[in-house]
Amino acid sequence: MEKVELIHLRQDVDLPYHWAAGRYGSMMLRALRDRKVILGNRCPQCNKVYVPPRVVCGPCFVQPSEVVELSPAGILAGYSVVNYPFIDPETGQKRPVPYTYAYIKLDGCDNYLSHLVDETDPSRLYPGVRVEAVFRPDGERVGRLQDILHFRVVD
Amino acid sequence: MTDIAIVGMAQTPYRRRRDDANFAELIYGVTCEALDDAGLEIGDIDNFITVSNDFWDGRTISSMAVQDACGSSFDGGRNVSTVEGDGTFGLLYGMMRILSGAYQTTLVVVHCKGSEGNMRLITNGMFDYIYTRPLGIEATGAAALQARRYMDKYKLTEEDFAHVSIKNRGNALRNPNAQLAETLSLDQVMASKPIASPLKLHDISPISDGAAAVVLAHRNVANKLGRKPVWVKGIAHCSEAHFLGDRDLAEAPALRDAAFRAYQMAGIEDPFAEIDLVELYDAYSYMEPLWFEELGFCPKGKGAELIRLGATAFDGPLPVNPSGGVLSAHAVLVAGLARVIEASLQIRGEAGERQVEGPVELALAHGINGPCGQSHCVVILGE
Numbered sequence: 001m002e003k004v005e006l007i008h009l010r011q012d013v014d015l016p017y018h019w020a021a022g023r024y025g026s027m028m029l030r031a032l033r034d035r036k037v038i039l040g041n042r043c044p045q046c047n048k049v050y051v052p053p054r055v056v057c058g059p060c061f062v063q064p065s066e067v068v069e070l071s072p073a074g075i076l077a078g079y080s081v082v083n084y085p086f087i088d089p090e091t092g093q094k095r096p097v098p099y100t101y102a103y104i105k106l107d108g109c110d111n112y113l114s115h116l117v118d119e120t121d122p123s124r125l126y127p128g129v130r131v132e133a134v135f136r137p138d139g140e141r142v143g144r145l146q147d148i149l150h151f152r153v154v155d
Numbered sequence: 156m157t158d159i160a161i162v163g164m165a166q167t168p169y170r171r172r173r174d175d176a177n178f179a180e181l182i183y184g185v186t187c188e189a190l191d192d193a194g195l196e197i198g199d200i201d202n203f204i205t206v207s208n209d210f211w212d213g214r215t216i217s218s219m220a221v222q223d224a225c226g227s228s229f230d231g232g233r234n235v236s237t238v239e240g241d242g243t244f245g246l247l248y249g250m251m252r253i254l255s256g257a258y259q260t261t262l263v264v265v266h267c268k269g270s271e272g273n274m275r276l277i278t279n280g281m282f283d284y285i286y287t288r289p290l291g292i293e294a295t296g297a298a299a300l301q302a303r304r305y306m307d308k309y310k311l312t313e314e315d316f317a318h319v320s321i322k323n324r325g326n327a328l329r330n331p332n333a334q335l336a337e338t339l340s341l342d343q344v345m346a347s348k349p350i351a352s353p354l355k356l357h358d359i360s361p362i363s364d365g366a367a368a369v370v371l372a373h374r375n376v377a378n379k380l381g382r383k384p385v386w387v388k389g390i391a392h393c394s395e396a397h398f399l400g401d402r403d404l405a406e407a408p409a410l411r412d413a414a415f416r417a418y419q420m421a422g423i424e425d426p427f428a429e430i431d432l433v434e435l436y437d438a439y440s441y442m443e444p445l446w447f448e449e450l451g452f453c454p455k456g457k458g459a460e461l462i463r464l465g466a467t468a469f470d471g472p473l474p475v476n477p478s479g480g481v482l483s484a485h486a487v488l489v490a491g492l493a494r495v496i497e498a499s500l501q502i503r504g505e506a507g508e509r510q511v512e513g514p515v516e517l518a519l520a521h522g523i524n525g526p527c528g529q530s531h532c533v534v535i536l537g538e
């Protein structure tokens with residue numbers, strides 16, 4: 001078959017967004033920034049405590065009206081050591097590889113918080129190991145989930 | 156047809172930016188209100204349709220991100236389907252699912268926040284990326300081409316279109332949900348900031364945040380509820396070519412087809428005489444007469460004259476957009492379902508200060524999606 005030149009065009013599309021955290025999200029982010037506290041909320045019907053706090057308990061379809069302060073510590077329920085880079089869309093900074101995604105069950109909470117843990121040695125990472133939040137220092141917290149720098153394994 | 160009724164409805168006020176509510180908070184609010192309005196509980200709903208757009212939401216599979224908020228994850232989860240397009244398309248899909256015989260009730264929810272993304276970039280993103288996007292053309296630029304083509308073909312003027320903005324922004328003064336409500340003079344519209352000729356600032360709908368929900372029920376359920384059902388008497392959805400160059404933008408054959416089919420279903424022969432009220436998707440001022448003509452209410456090119464003569468005024472023989480229309484509040488996708496809700500409130504006689512004089516027995520609501528009204532949904536609602 002005759003070889004013809006096929007053309008493709010590259011376009012870099014930069015689509016910025018300004019997302020509202022909303023009522024419960026703003027509550028959560030203010031508490032992280034101002035008080036180094038992780039908030040959740042409790043469903044009055046099934047008693048489940050959710051992090052982050054949200055407007056509705058899906059299975060009950062009622063508002064989890066009671067806002068609770070959660071422990072900054074909990075257990076690791078799952079993890080992955082990631083070997084490809086990631087650019088933080090809020091800062092434009094590249095995160096060094098490898099890093100570890102963590103799936104964390106905070107004490108007193110019924111669902112899992114996704115975050116990072118500053119440990120890439122699999123021998124120190126196992127389901128049930130205790131972890132706790134490390135907050136950014138005063139003056140560096142701006143009201144985002146990354147005001148928690150990461151979680152660390154507590155021996 | 157009287158198989159499916161709208162039995163509950165709710166919409167948020169439309170505002171430039173809603174920092175007080177994220178998508179879930181908007182949707183949970185309208186869902187609860189629509190259920191209350193219907194006298195139903197979430198457990199009574201057996202099917203859900205969520206309508207959204209990934210570019211506007213800034214996330215892929217955006218329609219699946221509001222399941223908790225719309226109640227479809229209630230009690231282990233219910234059937235949920237998604238639509239990317241106008242809210243009226245979601246209404247049509249919801250109806251079809253009930254008509255399949257598998258469901259009795261359907262909740263249709265739609266959300267959009269124009270404030271969170273960049274309207275120009277997002278609507279540029281709807282065009283072909285090889286031939287059209289690099290030109291920079293987006294919703295308003297394309298609409299300006301359509302307005303110009305419509306003016307040239309039917310000998311219309313910018314003043315003709317200005318009267319639409321004057322009427323609709325004035326009507327919005329009676330609608331607490333409207334975002335732009337104002338008494339405009341012809342001079343004010345004509346002297347407003349040029350945006351993309353012939354369109355000026357006051358010819359253009361605002362960027363809005365909002366959400367809406369409608370509860371649909373099969374007649375078996377609808378007739379047992381306490382509320383007066385608003386029946387979907389006719390409905391049709393038609394679409395034309397995507398590439399602007401393949402269309403004559405002064406014509407909207409898809410709307411003509413959709414109207415013809417919806418009228419046939421509803422048994423309407425003379426729409427101007429039989430229909431009491433119209434809510435149509437006037438994203439830009441020129442769209443109102445263009446859509447009005449294609450809906451068969453008057454000959455092509457004559458819509459502007461009827462508007463000027465007051466035939467479509469709030470107190471005219473056929474009020475068009477007594478709510479203030481999309482020119483007064485434009486949460487994209489939501490705006491079509493808002494037209495359905497506004498028309499339904501008028502039929503119920505519950506439109507408050509914006510309730511028109513005289514009974515509204517039959518009303519038309521209209522939604523569009525795609526550049527320059529590429530696809531249209533026509534809904535005939537009645538007692």
Ligand SMILES: [Zn+2]
Pocket residue numbers: 043044045046047048057058059060061
């Ligand atoms: Zn619950």
